[in-house]
Amino acid sequence: MQVHRPFLLSSITLAVLSLINQASAADATPNSSEVSSTLVAPENKPAEAQQVVVTGSALGRGLRKVDAPYSITTATEEQMREAAPLSTADLFKIVPGVYAETSGGQTGPNIEVAGFPGGGDANYVTIQLNGAPIFPAPTLSFMDNSSMFRLDDTIDHMEALVSGPNTVLSNGQPGATMNFILKTGEGGDEGLLRTTFGTGNARRYDAYYGGKISDGWFATIGGFYRTDNGVRDSQFPTNDGYQLTGTLTRLLDDGKVTLYARTLKDKNLFFTAIPVSASAAGVPTGAFPGFDPLTGSLYGNETRFFTIQTAPGQTQNIDMANGRGADVHTFGIDFNQKIHDWEVSNKLNYVSGDMQTNAFFTGSVPQTMSSYLNAALTKANGNSATVIAGGLATGGTATYTDGSGAVDPNQQVLNAGAWYVDKQIRSTTDELKFSKELMKDHTFTFGTFLADYSSQDLWYLGNSVLMTATSNPKPINVILNNGAVISNNGIDGPVSYAQHDSYNGQKTAFFIADQWKLNPQLTLDAGLRYETQRVNATLGNITSGNIDSNPLHLYNQGTSILTGTYQSVTQTDHATSLTLGGGYKLTPNVNLYARVNSGHLMPQFDDIRGDAGTSATAPVQDIKTYEVGIKAVNSEFSLYASVFHKDFTGIQQSQILTNGSTVWYNYGSQTNGALFEGAWRPFTNFQLAFSGDYEDGKYTGFQGIDSSTGTSNNGNQLQRQPKFQSRLTPSYRVPTSWGSIKMYGTYSYIGKRYSDIQNQQVLPSYNTLDAGILAVVGDKLEFRLTGTNLNNTLGLTEGDSRVLGAGSGVIMARPIFGRAFEASVTYRF
Structure with a gap:
C-alpha cells in the first residue's frame, strides 16, 4: 500500500483542487449544447450511428460506436430491462461471444468468452463501474467481479467489449469487459418508484432520484430492497438484501468530476449440480425420479443449519441462507479535465467488504439407502481401530435427523458438502491518463494503472452431508450395530480441505497509445502496456487428524486441521501487451476494421497457492487475438460482425474431485470464430434484433501434472x-391516445457443449423463449410483465465438476431455472 499511497493521494488532490478552483469561476452551468452535442443525432441521420462509447478508448473523450475499430456492444437502461437478466452476469447474454452460466443463481456464475479456455469462474471477464474495475483480479475462487455488483436504476447504460484496446488499458483485461456508467443527474430532474412481484413470492422495491442541486452541481441517489424464495423453492429466502448508490457531480470548465459511493448487502443461495437421468452413454435425458430439475432444490428447512467440526473443540456454524452473497462498499472518483491542450482523466476506485459462501457442493450420484449401508459396513469393518473398539458390524440403522423414523432401504440418497468460505477483500485501483492532439487528427496518450488488493481467506471444504435425493431433502443419521457412527446429524464426512490464507497483490502498469487519422477514411491506432505484478501470500499449514479419540466416530476421522503455523510465498511477474488496429470508412456510417492484440493474464492468488511447496511457478498466460470486422448503420438496418483467431499458451487449471483431492494441468488452445449482432427495422415502431457467435476452439499443448490427467x-x-x-x-411498439404498448420477446439457442476437458460429459443443445409487455400511461406510469424460459426447457450448463469422465444412467448436472414471471409498476416524477 505504501507504494501506491502518494499517487492515490495526488489523484484525489488533483480532483479536489480543480473543484475548489472552479467553484467560484462560473456559477452558471456550462453551455448545455456544448456538453451534450456528441450525443445528439444530427438531422436526417440514424440515431444509432451517433451513439458514443467510452470503453476501450484511450483518448480522453468518447467516439462513435460505428467508428470504434473493435467489437463493442451497448445497452440502454430500457434495453437492459427488456433483456430480463437473472443477474448481472446474465446480462452478458446480449454480448456476442460471451456465454454466462447463471444456473447457480444471482452469484457465482461461470462466464465463458469465445476462444478463451476457462472451465469455470470468470477469468477473462472484468466488471467496471464508470470505467474502473470492481476488483483488479477478474476471478478468485468463490468470487468473481459480477458477484460484487447488482443492476438497478442508478445505471444509465452499459458498454461491453470483447478483446479490443482494453488489453492495454485499465487492468489489462484481454477478454470481455462490461462497463456500467452511472447516472449523474445531468439529463434533468428525474425520479421513480417501482414495485415488483414475481414467481417465488418475489418482492422488490426500487427508488431513484437525480437532478440539478445548484448551478453546476448534480446529484443522484437510488437503490433497491428485495426478498424472494426463488424459482427453486428452498423454504427460506433465496435472495434477501439491498443496494444503495449515490453520486455527486461538479461540471468544470472543459471537464467534470463525479464522486460515487455504493453499498451492497445481499444474500443469495448458490445452486450446484443435482441428479439428472442419463443414457448409458452419459447423455442427459430428463428428470431424475422425484426431483424436478427446473424447480427442485437441495436446500430446505431441514438442510439450512449445520455445525461442522474443524479441530478438536472447534466448530464452524453454517447458515445456508447466507448463501454466496456480498457485503461490499465501493467509493470512487471519476475526473476528466482539459488543461491547456491536454485531456486529463483519472479513475480512482476503492472497494472493501466480505464475500462469503455457505453452500452445498454435490459429489457422487445417488444410491439406495441399502447400498449406502453396505458401503458403510465395508468401511467400518476395514478400519482396525473401529473393529477393536466395537467388533465387526453386521448391520445398521438409518433414521431421519428430525426424528420422523427409519429411512426406507429403497430410498435414494446422496451426499452434498456443506462448504464454508469467508473472504475479507480490499482493493484500491487508479488509472491516470493524459491525451494530447500533437497535430491535427493525431492524438497521443500515456498513463498509469496502479492496484493494491488483498483477500483474507478462511475455507472449510470437502465435508459431506447424507440426505435424501429429493427436493427440500431430509438429512440422515446412520449408526452400525457395533456402535460405529457413520453419520452424525447428517454429517458423514470430515472437512478435507481447510485453508487460512492471506494474499496481497500489487500491480503497476504503464501504457502509451497513439491514434492517427491519416485521411477522412483511414484511422490507425496502437497501444503498448508494460505491467509488473507482485503477489505475497501467507498460507496456513494443515495436518490430517481425528477430531476426537473415539475410533467409532467415523464421520470426523481424517479431518484437515489448521496447525496455526504458516508459510510464505512471493511471486513477481512482468508482461508486455500491445494492440494495433485500424478502421477504413467506406461511407460515414460503414466502417471496416482490423485489430491485432497480444495480451496476458497474470497468475491469480489461487494459482500462487497451488504452487506452494513445489519448484513450479504459476505461468503468465499469453493471449494473441486477430480480428477483422465491419460496422454498418442506417435507419433500416445495422450490422456489427467480425471474424477472429485466438491463440493461448500457459494456462494452469485445477479441479477438486469428490474424494477431496486436487488435479492440476497446463494447456493452451487455438480458436477460429465469428461474432455478429444487428437489427432490422422494416417499418416504424418494429425492430428485429439478432446476435450470436460461432467458434471452433481446440486444446493444444496439454500436459497433465499427475497420472489422472494425461495428454x-x-x-x-x-x-x-x-x-x-x-x-x-x-x-x-403500438402508440395509443393514452401512451403506448410495447411487446417484445427473445428466442435463444445454445449449442451442444462438453462440461469437461475430456469431452465425455455432454451438455445437449437447448433453446429458451422469453417475452414481455410494457404499457406506458402518460408520462408517469409504467406497467411491465415479463416471463423467462416460457417453454420451460431443461437446459444444462454444468456437469459433474467433481469427477473425471462421464456417468451412466444418472449424472450430476446443473440445470437452468424453470419458467418464471415478474410484474412491476413504476411511477415516474
Missing part, C-alpha cells in the same frame, strides 16, 4: 463453450 485431450472442444449460440429479439 490425450489435445484437439478436444473447449469445455463449456458452444460452437454456436444465437438470440433473436423482435419488438413492436
Whole structure:
C-alpha cells in the first residue's frame, strides 16, 4: 500500500483542487449544447450511428460506436430491462461471444468468452463501474467481479467489449469487459418508484432520484430492497438484501468530476449440480425420479443449519441462507479535465467488504439407502481401530435427523458438502491518463494503472452431508450395530480441505497509445502496456487428524486441521501487451476494421497457492487475438460482425474431485470464430434484433501434472463453450391516445457443449423463449410483465465438476431455472 499511497493521494488532490478552483469561476452551468452535442443525432441521420462509447478508448473523450475499430456492444437502461437478466452476469447474454452460466443463481456464475479456455469462474471477464474495475483480479475462487455488483436504476447504460484496446488499458483485461456508467443527474430532474412481484413470492422495491442541486452541481441517489424464495423453492429466502448508490457531480470548465459511493448487502443461495437421468452413454435425458430439475432444490428447512467440526473443540456454524452473497462498499472518483491542450482523466476506485459462501457442493450420484449401508459396513469393518473398539458390524440403522423414523432401504440418497468460505477483500485501483492532439487528427496518450488488493481467506471444504435425493431433502443419521457412527446429524464426512490464507497483490502498469487519422477514411491506432505484478501470500499449514479419540466416530476421522503455523510465498511477474488496429470508412456510417492484440493474464492468488511447496511457478498466460470486422448503420438496418483467431499458451487449471483431492494441468488452445449482432427495422415502431457467435476452439499443448490427467485431450472442444449460440429479439411498439404498448420477446439457442476437458460429459443443445409487455400511461406510469424460459426447457450448463469422465444412467448436472414471471409498476416524477 505504501507504494501506491502518494499517487492515490495526488489523484484525489488533483480532483479536489480543480473543484475548489472552479467553484467560484462560473456559477452558471456550462453551455448545455456544448456538453451534450456528441450525443445528439444530427438531422436526417440514424440515431444509432451517433451513439458514443467510452470503453476501450484511450483518448480522453468518447467516439462513435460505428467508428470504434473493435467489437463493442451497448445497452440502454430500457434495453437492459427488456433483456430480463437473472443477474448481472446474465446480462452478458446480449454480448456476442460471451456465454454466462447463471444456473447457480444471482452469484457465482461461470462466464465463458469465445476462444478463451476457462472451465469455470470468470477469468477473462472484468466488471467496471464508470470505467474502473470492481476488483483488479477478474476471478478468485468463490468470487468473481459480477458477484460484487447488482443492476438497478442508478445505471444509465452499459458498454461491453470483447478483446479490443482494453488489453492495454485499465487492468489489462484481454477478454470481455462490461462497463456500467452511472447516472449523474445531468439529463434533468428525474425520479421513480417501482414495485415488483414475481414467481417465488418475489418482492422488490426500487427508488431513484437525480437532478440539478445548484448551478453546476448534480446529484443522484437510488437503490433497491428485495426478498424472494426463488424459482427453486428452498423454504427460506433465496435472495434477501439491498443496494444503495449515490453520486455527486461538479461540471468544470472543459471537464467534470463525479464522486460515487455504493453499498451492497445481499444474500443469495448458490445452486450446484443435482441428479439428472442419463443414457448409458452419459447423455442427459430428463428428470431424475422425484426431483424436478427446473424447480427442485437441495436446500430446505431441514438442510439450512449445520455445525461442522474443524479441530478438536472447534466448530464452524453454517447458515445456508447466507448463501454466496456480498457485503461490499465501493467509493470512487471519476475526473476528466482539459488543461491547456491536454485531456486529463483519472479513475480512482476503492472497494472493501466480505464475500462469503455457505453452500452445498454435490459429489457422487445417488444410491439406495441399502447400498449406502453396505458401503458403510465395508468401511467400518476395514478400519482396525473401529473393529477393536466395537467388533465387526453386521448391520445398521438409518433414521431421519428430525426424528420422523427409519429411512426406507429403497430410498435414494446422496451426499452434498456443506462448504464454508469467508473472504475479507480490499482493493484500491487508479488509472491516470493524459491525451494530447500533437497535430491535427493525431492524438497521443500515456498513463498509469496502479492496484493494491488483498483477500483474507478462511475455507472449510470437502465435508459431506447424507440426505435424501429429493427436493427440500431430509438429512440422515446412520449408526452400525457395533456402535460405529457413520453419520452424525447428517454429517458423514470430515472437512478435507481447510485453508487460512492471506494474499496481497500489487500491480503497476504503464501504457502509451497513439491514434492517427491519416485521411477522412483511414484511422490507425496502437497501444503498448508494460505491467509488473507482485503477489505475497501467507498460507496456513494443515495436518490430517481425528477430531476426537473415539475410533467409532467415523464421520470426523481424517479431518484437515489448521496447525496455526504458516508459510510464505512471493511471486513477481512482468508482461508486455500491445494492440494495433485500424478502421477504413467506406461511407460515414460503414466502417471496416482490423485489430491485432497480444495480451496476458497474470497468475491469480489461487494459482500462487497451488504452487506452494513445489519448484513450479504459476505461468503468465499469453493471449494473441486477430480480428477483422465491419460496422454498418442506417435507419433500416445495422450490422456489427467480425471474424477472429485466438491463440493461448500457459494456462494452469485445477479441479477438486469428490474424494477431496486436487488435479492440476497446463494447456493452451487455438480458436477460429465469428461474432455478429444487428437489427432490422422494416417499418416504424418494429425492430428485429439478432446476435450470436460461432467458434471452433481446440486444446493444444496439454500436459497433465499427475497420472489422472494425461495428454490425450489435445484437439478436444473447449469445455463449456458452444460452437454456436444465437438470440433473436423482435419488438413492436403500438402508440395509443393514452401512451403506448410495447411487446417484445427473445428466442435463444445454445449449442451442444462438453462440461469437461475430456469431452465425455455432454451438455445437449437447448433453446429458451422469453417475452414481455410494457404499457406506458402518460408520462408517469409504467406497467411491465415479463416471463423467462416460457417453454420451460431443461437446459444444462454444468456437469459433474467433481469427477473425471462421464456417468451412466444418472449424472450430476446443473440445470437452468424453470419458467418464471415478474410484474412491476413504476411511477415516474
